[in-house]
Amino acid sequence: MHSTLTEHARCLYGEDRGSVPKCFQEHHEQYFVEELTFADADEILVLLRELSPRVLDGQLPVWIRNLAYRLVLLQRPDEPALMREAAESLWLHGPAWDEIAAGLARRAEALESGQ
Incomplete structure (x- = not known):
């Protein structure tokens, strides 16, 4: 476990900057997604920082x-820095997500300006 x-995530997707945990269980992406779905924000941010630092x-x-x-x-709906980070991720992966990314950037700016 x-x-x-x-x-x-390291067991499923590998990781070149650290060692992959040695576990001897079968891995199913579905179980990881279920765990991700109910994780708290701090745990998810650790995941993002460690496995997708750039x-x-x-x-x-x-x-x-x-x-x-x-x-x-x-x-964490009121954190402009996280909104910008998410928007940056979306912009990198095609025009299909540009409108959502722009909305996040606008929302972050509005929060910072007190609107």
Whole structure:
């Protein structure tokens, strides 16, 4: 059993900056996504910081990273820095997400300006 969300992700997606935990269980992405879905914001942020420290690359699949940001923002809806970080991630992965990214950037600016 994995002791953290990040450890579970390392087993699924690998990690070149640290050692992959040696566990001897079968891995199913579905179980990881379930764990991610109910993780608290701090645990998700640790996952993002450790496995995707630079928005351009990282060990997490794009859809997992975007889901992680969405879940964090649902738990922390008033943090402009997180909104900008999520927007930056979305902008890097095609025009399909540009409108959502722009909305996050506008919302972050509005929060900072007190609107």
